Amino acid sequence: MADDYQFNxxxxxxxxxxxxxxxxxxxxxxxxxxxxxxLLTLLAPFAPHMAEELWQSLGYADSVHHQPWCIFDPxxxxxxxxxxxxxxxxxxxxxxxxxxxxxxQALEHYARNSELAQRxxxxxxxxxxxxxxxxxxxxxxx
Amino acid sequence: xxxxxxxxxxxxxxxxxxAEQGMDKTPEAIAKPKFYALSMFPYPSGNLHMGHVRNYTxxxxxxxxxxxxxYRVLHPMGWxxxxxxxxxxxxxxNSHPAQWTYQNIAQMKTExxxxxxxxxxxxxxxxxxxxxxxxxxxxxxxxxxxxxxYQKEAAVNWDPVDQTVLANEQVDSAGRAWRSGALVEKRLxxxxxxxxxxxxxxxxxxLDQLDGWPDRVKVMQENWIGKSTGAQVVFxxxxxxxxxxxxxxxxxxxxxxxxxxxxxxxLVEKLTTAEQAAAIQAYKTATAAETDIExxxxxREKTGVWTGSHAINPVNNERIPIWIADYVLMGYGTxxxxxxxxxxxxxxEFARKFNLPIRAVVQPADQALDGATMTEAYPGDGIMVNSAxxxxxxAGKAAGQSVERAIAWLESQGKGKGTSTYRLRDWLISRQxxxxxxxxxxxxxxxxxxxxxxxxxxxxxPEEVDFSGKGASPLAQLESWVNVPCPTCGTPAQRETDTMxxxxxxxxxxxxxxxxxxxxxxxxxxxxxxxxxxxxxxxxIEHAILHLLYSRFFTKFLRDRGFLNFDEPFKRxxxxxxxQGWTYMNPNKSGNAQWIPSALVDPKDPKDPETGEPLVGSFxxxxxxxxxxxxxxxxxxxxxxxxxxxxxxxxxxxxxDLEWDEADVEGQSRFLNRVWRLVTxxxxxxxxxxxxxxxxxxxxxxxxxxxxxxxxxTNHRRFGR
Ligand SMILES: [Zn+2]
Numbered sequence: 118m119a120d121d122y123q124f125n126x127x128x129x130x131x132x133x134x135x136x137x138x139x140x141x142x143x144x145x146x147x148x149x150x151x152x153x154x155x156l157l158t159l160l161a162p163f164a165p166h167m168a169e170e171l172w173q174s175l176g177y178a179d180s181v182h183h184q185p186w187c188i189f190d191p192x193x194x195x196x197x198x199x200x201x202x203x204x205x206x207x208x209x210x211x212x213x214x215x216x217x218x219x220x221x222q223a224l225e226h227y228a229r230n231s232e233l234a235q236r237x238x239x240x241x242x243x244x245x246x247x248x249x250x251x252x253x254x255x256x257x258x259x
Numbered sequence: 260x261x262x263x264x265x266x267x268x269x270x271x272x273x274x275x276x277x278a279e280q281g282m283d284k285t286p287e288a289i290a291k292p293k294f295y296a297l298s299m300f301p302y303p304s305g306n307l308h309m310g311h312v313r314n315y316t317x318x319x320x321x322x323x324x325x326x327x328x329x330y331r332v333l334h335p336m337g338w339x340x341x342x343x344x345x346x347x348x349x350x351x352x353n354s355h356p357a358q359w360t361y362q363n364i365a366q367m368k369t370e371x372x373x374x375x376x377x378x379x380x381x382x383x384x385x386x387x388x389x390x391x392x393x394x395x396x397x398x399x400x401x402x403x404x405x406x407x408x409y410q411k412e413a414a415v416n417w418d419p420v421d422q423t424v425l426a427n428e429q430v431d432s433a434g435r436a437w438r439s440g441a442l443v444e445k446r447l448x449x450x451x452x453x454x455x456x457x458x459x460x461x462x463x464x465x466l467d468q469l470d471g472w473p474d475r476v477k478v479m480q481e482n483w484i485g486k487s488t489g490a491q492v493v494f495x496x497x498x499x500x501x502x503x504x505x506x507x508x509x510x511x512x513x514x515x516x517x518x519x520x521x522x523x524x525x526l527v528e529k530l531t532t533a534e535q536a537a538a539i540q541a542y543k544t545a546t547a548a549e550t551d552i553e554x555x556x557x558x559r560e561k562t563g564v565w566t567g568s569h570a571i572n573p574v575n576n577e578r579i580p581i582w583i584a585d586y587v588l589m590g591y592g593t594x595x596x597x598x599x600x601x602x603x604x605x606x607x608e609f610a611r612k613f614n615l616p617i618r619a620v621v622q623p624a625d626q627a628l629d630g631a632t633m634t635e636a637y638p639g640d641g642i643m644v645n646s647a648x649x650x651x652x653x654a655g656k657a658a659g660q661s662v663e664r665a666i667a668w669l670e671s672q673g674k675g676k677g678t679s680t681y682r683l684r685d686w687l688i689s690r691q692x693x694x695x696x697x698x699x700x701x702x703x704x705x706x707x708x709x710x711x712x713x714x715x716x717x718x719x720x721p722e723e724v725d726f727s728g729k730g731a732s733p734l735a736q737l738e739s740w741v742n743v744p745c746p747t748c749g750t751p752a753q754r755e756t757d758t759m760x761x762x763x764x765x766x767x768x769x770x771x772x773x774x775x776x777x778x779x780x781x782x783x784x785x786x787x788x789x790x791x792x793x794x795x796x797x798x799x800i801e802h803a804i805l806h807l808l809y810s811r812f813f814t815k816f817l818r819d820r821g822f823l824n825f826d827e828p829f830k831r832x833x834x835x836x837x838x839q840g841w842t843y844m845n846p847n848k849s850g851n852a853q854w855i856p857s858a859l860v861d862p863k864d865p866k867d868p869e870t871g872e873p874l875v876g877s878f879x880x881x882x883x884x885x886x887x888x889x890x891x892x893x894x895x896x897x898x899x900x901x902x903x904x905x906x907x908x909x910x911x912x913x914x915x916d917l918e919w920d921e922a923d924v925e926g927q928s929r930f931l932n933r934v935w936r937l938v939t940x941x942x943x944x945x946x947x948x949x950x951x952x953x954x955x956x957x958x959x960x961x962x963x964x965x966x967x968x969x970x971x972x973t974n975h976r977r978f979g980r
Contacts, residue, residue, distance in 0.1 A: 122833065124320060124908035135934055144944065153941050160934065162323035163908060164901035165375045166270040167931055171938040182282060182377075186327035 124163075131159055140218040158184045202253035203228055205237045221248045228254035264935040266899020274375060283377040286331040294330035295790050296322040297769055299798030299806070300337045300384075303363035304344060307370040309838040309881055309919065310799070312891045316904050317835055317913050318797045319376045326377075333790050334377055335772040337384035338364050341392075341761045343421060346694040349726045356694040357722070360387055370891060374900045382775040386764035387694070391771065393717035394781040395764055396699040398813070400710050401820050403700070407454040408688075410708070414523065414589070415687065417446040423691050424448060434550035445547060451698060451757060452685040455812050459484055459681040462811055471831030473914070476803040483804045485682025490666050492675035494518060494570045494597065496581070500526055502570055505592045505680050508599070509669060510654060510661035512574045513646040514620035515597040516610065518581045519563065522546045523589040530581055532567025539564050539583065546585045554585040561586070561609045572597070573674045575647065584609065592680060600636065601628065607636035620646050621654040621661075686809070688760040693724055693733040695758030703745035703752040712746050718754070732756055766809040769793055769828060770817070781822070788824045796829040797913075803834065836916040839878040840887035847872055856886035878918045889919050902928045 138152045153175070161168040161181045172181035200212040201224060215227045225248050228234055234256060242259035249255075277283060298318040301311055315336075322334035338360075345356035352359070364385060371378070384391050402408035416425040420441035430436060430443050455462075463484045466477045489507035496502060502518065520527055522543045531539045542564045546554070553559075563584035570581050586605060587596055600610035601619040610617050617630030623641040643649040643661050648668050654661045669675035689698070697718045699711040711718055721740045724733040734740065735756040745752040767781075773790035774782035781787075798806075807829070814828040843855040845867045855867055855874055865874040881888040894903045905927040911917040 122317070122321065122913055124317070125910065125912055128905060128909040132930055135930070135937060139933070139937055144941070149941075153938060156934065157938065158327070161327065162320045164905055164931060165323065165377070166266065166273045166899070167264070167901045167935065169273045170269040171935065175938070175942055180277075180280075180282065182277075182323065182326065184327060185329065186324060 127159075128163065131156070131163070134159070137218070140216075140220075142218070155187055157181055158187055199251060201228065203231060203233045204253055204255040205234065206258055207255060210234070210237050217251075221250055224248050224250060224254055228256075262939060264932050266901060266931075267896075270373070270375060270900050274372060277377075283334070283379050284381060285333045285335075285379045289331055291329060291331040293333070293790060294322075294325040294795075295333045295773075295793045296325065296795050297335070297772075297793045297797070299796070299802060300339050300765070300768060301367065302339045302342060302344070303360055303367055305363045305366065307367050307891050309840075309889055309891060312374060312903065313838050313907050313917060314797055314799070314835055315371070315374065315376050316907050317833065318795070319374075320904075320908060321795050321797075323377055333382075333772060334379060335382040335384075335775070336371065336376070336378045336380070337382075337768060337772070338386065339761065339765050339768070340364065340385045340387035341695045341758075341764055343423075343692065343694070346692055346726070347421075349694075353726070355722065355724075356726075357387065360385075360694075373895050374891070374904070382772050384768055384771050384775055386696075386761070386768065389717045389719050390778070391768075392696040392764070394771065395696045395759065395767070396711075396716050396718060397713065397781060398767060398817070399696075399759065399763070400699060400713070400716075402453055402816065403710055405816075405820070407457060407816070408451060409454065410449055410451055412447055413450050413452075413687070414445050415448050415450060416443045419444055424450065424687065424689060432552060434552045443550065448689075450687055451689040451755075451759075453688055453812075455686045455809075456681060456683055458812050458815055459486070459683050460679075461815055462683075462808060465811070465815075465826055468827055469829075469832075472829075473832065473834055476800070476807065476832060476834060479803045480808055483683065483808065486679055487681075488677070488679045489662075490669055490675045491678045492573060492597070492669060494573060494595075496526070496530060497569050497571065497578075498529070500529070502526065502581075502595050503593050504595050504597050505678070506597060508602070508662065509675065510643065510646070510649060510652075510665040511599040511602050511620050512572065512597065512665065512669075513649070514599040514601050514618050515572055515579060516600060516616040516618055517579050517598045518570050519584045519587050519596050519598055519606075519609070520566075520581060521587040521589040521594040522583045522585060524583070524587075524594045527566065527583055530566040530568040535565060535567040539566060542583060542585075549585060551588055551590075554588065559586075561605070561612050563609060563613065565613075574669075580615070582609075582613070590684065591682075601630055601633065602636055602638055604636040604638070607633070618645060620644060686760075686812075688763060689757040690760055691732040691735070691756075692758055693720070693726070695761060696764065697734070698755040698757050698759060700755045701743060701745055701752045702755065703748065703750055705750050706745055706747045709745055709747050709752070715746070732758075734758070762805060762809050765806055766813040767817075769796075769810070770814075770823075784822055784824075787822075791823065792825055792827060793829045795831045795833065797833045797835060800834040807832070833913055835913050836911065837880040838917050838919060840881045840885075840889055840919050841876055842879040842885050842887040843874040843876050845870070845872055845874055851884050854885040854887070858886075878916075880916075881919070894924065898924060898928045899931075902931055905931065 134156050138156060141149055141152065143149055157168050157172045158181060165182065168181045198214045199217045201215045202212050203210050211233045213227060213231045213233060215224060219227065225246050238256060238258065243256055244259040245257040247255040296318050298315050322332050326332045340360050345360045348359045349356040386392060399408060416430050418425050418436040418439055418441050420439040421436065425436055425443060434443055435441065436443055463481060463486055466480060469477060487507050489505060490509035491503055491505050492509060492512065494502040494504060527539065561584065563582045566581045566583060568581050569578045572579055587594065598606040598609065600606040600615065600617045602621060607617065617633060619628035619630055620643060621637065621641040622628060622644045623637065623639055628637055641654050643652045643654055649661055649664055652661045652664050656662045666677040670677065697720060699716060699718045701709045701711060703709050721737055724737060726733060741754050741756060743752060743754055744750065770782060770787055770791065774786045777783060810828050814823060815826065817823045818826065841857060843857055843860050843865055844853050845855055859868045860874060865876055866872065867874055879885055879887055902924060906924045907917065909927060910923055
């Protein structure tokens with residue numbers, strides 16, 4: 118934000134950070150604590166009241182608005198993507214890249230909306246979807 | 260802690276807390292880099308609208324971020340509080356403009372405070388307050404003492420509805436007044452001017468310093484200043500009077516076959532022969548009824564009248580007729596032109612219509628121009644002909660070409676000199692209105708115009724005034740105020756009753772905030788120079804020309820008076836886009852009746868509630884007349900200020916127009932609710948946090964922690980409780 122005020126991008130980054138924290142596997146860790154601190158600090162100029170309320174509810178004596186601005190590094194919190202295998206009727210049709218932390222529901226969503234699946238399913242009826250987290254999604258057609 | 264996110268409760272609580280703690284006060288004298296964040300201050304019209312909210316939110320995020328980044332930040336707010344609407348409201352409601360203005364300020368300030376904007380309210384200014392306009396008057400007297408504030412009789416734009424004089428800038432391209440919409444007339448009045456033209460060249464050159472300004476704003480300023488280079492050449496009348504002209508093409512002087520004067524030119528009367536007198540008088544009367552815009556419109560049938568006299572062309576001593584025509588304006592250049600019909604289309608049309616000679620002095624390579632047979636002017640390149648010393652030279656403005664050679668020749672012969680002219684005019688600042696800053700001078704029959712002594716400032720606006728809205732300004736009607744002894748000789752004298760253009764008030768307000776409560780000076784120069792220039796200025800593109808140009812002018816002038824030590828007031832400028840609302844229009848209606856309030860329309864089946872005709876919906880800039888506004892108070896009541904802020908910042912980049920979309924506002928509300936749950940869940944888990952402890956972890960350690968949280972389960976406790 119030093120030279121260019123692209124607040125819309127900044128807010129989307131805040132949303133990504135918030136999602137990453139929601140999905141984070143390590144909620145009882147120092148790094149998670151840092152994530153929460155970072156989120157509130159970065160949120161402070163945008164939503165100053167909520168950031169202050171949440172910050173002080175965590176037991177800090179000083180105002181969130183007195184915290185030093187941190188270097189925003191969402192990459193540190195977002196784990197890399199994985200390759201998800203797309204199968205139709207048990208036959209592998211290819212792979213797509215999805216966030217490693219995506220849950221079963223999210224994996225199905227990514228798979229259904231992939232160009233790969235849509236090409237091989239076309240307008241056929243989907244009877245069942247089998248999701249193996251971290252590995253594959255298989256569409257059983259009617 | 261509340262488990263549910265309730266913005267109404269927490270927002271008011273923290274606003275109160277921050278105010279009590281003085282968190283938004285400007286830090287003084289601490290060793291941190293400074294950052295001056297400024298929004299263009301509003302006119303107190305009554306209510307805050309979404310355009311304001313967007314502007315101030317953008318600046319507030321910048322100010323808050325800079326504080327967290329370790330800057331000492333000045334982030335003030337104030338009111339551009341003089342102007343016509345207050346006076347008009349006073350006339351309609353039979354109240355006082357001050358009362359209307361201060362009520363509006365109170366209302367808008369309450370609304371501003373609900374937005375959580377981190378203003379240092381201790382530095383609030385209102386331009387209508389005597390402790391502010393005392394310094395506006397002081398600056399005027401600085402101009403007066405330097406000879407840059409002067410009076411002259413001038414043809415001015417007269418607004419017949421508001422009964423006042425308008426600056427050229429306040430007349431739109433259709434010749435209508437920018438506020439009342441009335442067709443503007445011409446009148447002669449004695450007016451006060453500021454000599455901004457003395458700074459034209461600096462105002463143009465220093466645009467190069469403004470790296471942090473949008474290019475389009477700089478281009479608009481450049482065009483407004485409108486520099487053209489060429490030569491001043493003096494023609495003479497047969498009676499021996501000088502008729503100076505300015506031309507950007509002095510190389511075509513040998514092709515001048517007649518001259519045209521503005522009908523208002525002071526020599527017209529003397530030049531008019533007895534035979535031509537009636538025709539000239541009739542033409543002058545007809546011209547007086549036209550606007551400048553009409554007079555200079557392209558593709559217009561050319562009109563004009565010969566004065567009966569001739570001038571001598573100084574380059575070849577040729578005798579050429581002098582005409583008058585409405586397309587030459589007295590206010591631009593010298594009010595006289597040489598006409599070169601072979602190479603200027605307007606002159607060509609004029610010459611053909613009145614059978615005046617046409618002589619080509621530039622010959623293109625591919626054709627032979629003959630004045631008798633040409634069907635249009637030839638403005639292109641070629642070789643100079645029929646031009647004595649210039650014959651054979653390449654025609655053009657490049658180095659060594661005809662224009663440069665012509666100027667050198669004119670100067671060597673003492674017949675003219677190279678010079679520049681500007682489109683920029685001196686700034687007409689007189690207003691025949693009450694609700695403005697009194698011009699602090701007295702008219703004495705012995706001494707002439709006398710400045711009110713500095714110790715007697717401010718010249719306070721009298722309060723007991725009659726607002727009938729008719730005739731002369733209320734100040735001129737108040738004899739007890741007008742009649743005063745001359746400050747110099749004591750003779751009975753009269754105060755100036757004109758007030759200043761309100762653009763003056765806003766041309767220096769940014770200089771007042773750094774030391775806003777100083778009663779001895781406009782500001783302590785050390786303090787003002789410390790905070791200035793403004794590091795980030797944010798406001799609407801509608802101020803791209805006037806406000807910004809005038810502010811730059813004042814800054815340069817006060818620098819030259821030894822008060823400031825910098826050249827430019829605003830280091831970076833952000834012009835935020837408009838806020839647009841969904842708008843229903845009935846294409847079968849016209850004028851303001853075509854806009855249908857959305858409250859009366861079913862979005863699923865938009866029909867005109869009166870006629871049943873189908874409506875067209877689109878996003879248009881929010882305005883009262885289009886009934887498409889969204890009230891900031893309603894949004895805050897429903898979602899809270901934080902959601903409104905997040906939406907405004909998220910929906911569009913700051914320079915782009917923003918479409919107000921309720922679904923997206925709700926989206927931001929949901930996001931804040933998710934953050935609320937995320938952090939409250941975290942707090943309830945009993946995780947204890949210690950500020951800064953995590954800073955020791957390197958990025959690879961963080962990645963390991965994320966991939967293998969178990970491995971760190973013992974480790975992280977050293978950061979925990
Ligand atoms: Zn006197």
